[in-house]
Amino acid sequence: MDLHYLTAHELGELLQHREVSAVELTEAIIDRIEAVDGRVQAYLTRTAAEALEQAKAVDAARARGEDPGPLAGVPMALKDNLCTEGVRTTCASRMLAGWVPPYDATVVRRLKEAGAVMLGKLNMDEFAMGSSTENSGFFPTRNPWDLERVPGGSSGGSVAAVAAGEACYTLGSDTGGSIRQPAAFCGVVGMKPTYGRVSRYGLVAFASSLDQIGPITRDVTDCALVLGIIAGHDPMDSTSADLPVPDYRAALRPDIKGLKIGIPREYFGTGIEPEVENVVRRAIAKLEELGAVCEETSLPHTEYALPAYYLVAPAEASSNLARYDGVGFGLRVPGRDIIEMYMNTRSQGFGPEVKRRIMLGTYALSSGYYDAYYLKALKVRTLIRRDFEAAFARYDILATPATPTVAFRLGEKAGDPLAMYLSDLCTIPVNMAGLPAISLPCGYSQGLPVGLQLIGKAFDEATLLRVAYAFEQATEYHRRRPELGVA
Amino acid sequence: MPISTAEVDHVALLARLKLSPEEKAAYTGQLNAILEYMDKLNALDTTDVEPTAHVLPLRNVFRDDVARPGLPREKALAGAPAASEGQFKVPRVV
Numbered sequence: 001m002d003l004h005y006l007t008a009h010e011l012g013e014l015l016q017h018r019e020v021s022a023v024e025l026t027e028a029i030i031d032r033i034e035a036v037d038g039r040v041q042a043y044l045t046r047t048a049a050e051a052l053e054q055a056k057a058v059d060a061a062r063a064r065g066e067d068p069g070p071l072a073g074v075p076m077a078l079k080d081n082l083c084t085e086g087v088r089t090t091c092a093s094r095m096l097a098g099w100v101p102p103y104d105a106t107v108v109r110r111l112k113e114a115g116a117v118m119l120g121k122l123n124m125d126e127f128a129m130g131s132s133t134e135n136s137g138f139f140p141t142r143n144p145w146d147l148e149r150v151p152g153g154s155s156g157g158s159v160a161a162v163a164a165g166e167a168c169y170t171l172g173s174d175t176g177g178s179i180r181q182p183a184a185f186c187g188v189v190g191m192k193p194t195y196g197r198v199s200r201y202g203l204v205a206f207a208s209s210l211d212q213i214g215p216i217t218r219d220v221t222d223c224a225l226v227l228g229i230i231a232g233h234d235p236m237d238s239t240s241a242d243l244p245v246p247d248y249r250a251a252l253r254p255d256i257k258g259l260k261i262g263i264p265r266e267y268f269g270t271g272i273e274p275e276v277e278n279v280v281r282r283a284i285a286k287l288e289e290l291g292a293v294c295e296e297t298s299l300p301h302t303e304y305a306l307p308a309y310y311l312v313a314p315a316e317a318s319s320n321l322a323r324y325d326g327v328g329f330g331l332r333v334p335g336r337d338i339i340e341m342y343m344n345t346r347s348q349g350f351g352p353e354v355k356r357r358i359m360l361g362t363y364a365l366s367s368g369y370y371d372a373y374y375l376k377a378l379k380v381r382t383l384i385r386r387d388f389e390a391a392f393a394r395y396d397i398l399a400t401p402a403t404p405t406v407a408f409r410l411g412e413k414a415g416d417p418l419a420m421y422l423s424d425l426c427t428i429p430v431n432m433a434g435l436p437a438i439s440l441p442c443g444y445s446q447g448l449p450v451g452l453q454l455i456g457k458a459f460d461e462a463t464l465l466r467v468a469y470a471f472e473q474a475t476e477y478h479r480r481r482p483e484l485g486v487a
Numbered sequence: 488m489p490i491s492t493a494e495v496d497h498v499a500l501l502a503r504l505k506l507s508p509e510e511k512a513a514y515t516g517q518l519n520a521i522l523e524y525m526d527k528l529n530a531l532d533t534t535d536v537e538p539t540a541h542v543l544p545l546r547n548v549f550r551d552d553v554a555r556p557g558l559p560r561e562k563a564l565a566g567a568p569a570a571s572e573g574q575f576k577v578p579r580v581v
Contacts, residue, residue: 102562196543209541238548307525327575332568338578343505355504359514362502376528378538385539417517434542
């Protein structure tokens, strides 16, 4: 039995029935990492010794007759922009190469309380800025389905680790698609919850009005279980919503008869690969076959979401990243005076894409350009929200491709920032409106995974999960695993 | 060309970034390409549209004014590049 390719809930059941111990399972996944990470390069930091200690504690709790929870003892890992007390957290930046946080992010604390075994920290585009993980300040991660291709980004390490059997589930963060786009590229399930559903306390800030943390898993049941652990109000994040968290696993009924699904035509426009469109249209036909009522609709401002996003997100980033000044934490490069110290530190600590976005955001916020760029983008954001509000007056969910293409080759878009930005065409509008969305495997094109994106009403993750579950139960795409040249 | 090399210099100064001549040239070209793409937004009339800075209907979120334990000073300073006498240490300012 290949433990490393089972789902987290299957492994949780094996643990509960004592068919395997948490220590044995953790050792198996550590072996798997040893076997494949040299090629996939998902991990920035590994914490095998700590993981085995955590596994021992879960085994001991079960031996005492306690029930530490359905995912207790299941090994997982975290995107390296989630603060972990005592374990270095780099955001894949030279700026934070040696930084060890003094506290745990709220999601990390909640996972620890649920008995999670943490294997380490995962690669990403520097400060989550990118769509391919090639912007990591350390090394690129590779797509387990084709090592010459990117895993997507920015949560490329988190997604590749799940796809390659190097972690049973992971957390990522999604500002413009950074969970859903790589999940689609690597054939796994990735969810961006509603803005405010999951506390951002301890997530290193990129664009604070857009960032959300979410689960990356091998199936929809795992997504529901992990979301249930990390969701909920947190007084440490003033934007976390004080709303009850439903039992997401109980929402997984494969019954979508009469459910109304809108298909926004703008997501099938220019730039989409014909074979990706075919695969997604077949997936929508499957939803119809299962009893959903699918209807073409329109979100007329879709084409403006990307330019508006690339003003709003860099503007917020330029403000958030002002804190990297060589004083409180991270890198310091000396200078003749304090201003030169700031400039030397920031110029040597940040990579090219981070600098580009800081420049863009600073320009958009600067005197004389604020109204023309930043304020304009915020007004367009209102129009994008209204499009979704109008659509959700008529539909329960919306279905679109998660990405316009399959995973591209390493280096293919590295020299052209705008071409890279366009790979988030289908995911960005959702962040601008603060809505929940999930990407799940819905087929293959050129042997590479294609993702179906389902977009839901604010705080209605339960319906999203139900539709995703119904699709998954009626198909086999989520059972396929990449070869990687090893058993 | 919405943005000139002189403006790139000015923005870099505001952002406290020291750019090499190669970086300056590259960013001038790339920022112009990106900003030209942004001009697409001007096709929309937004005169009477309220801006959305944030999607949640939240106003001033307050906690009770009760003292609670915070991060201990030594932990807060542990990641600093330089610290002395319980404080962050920076180059001389005045």
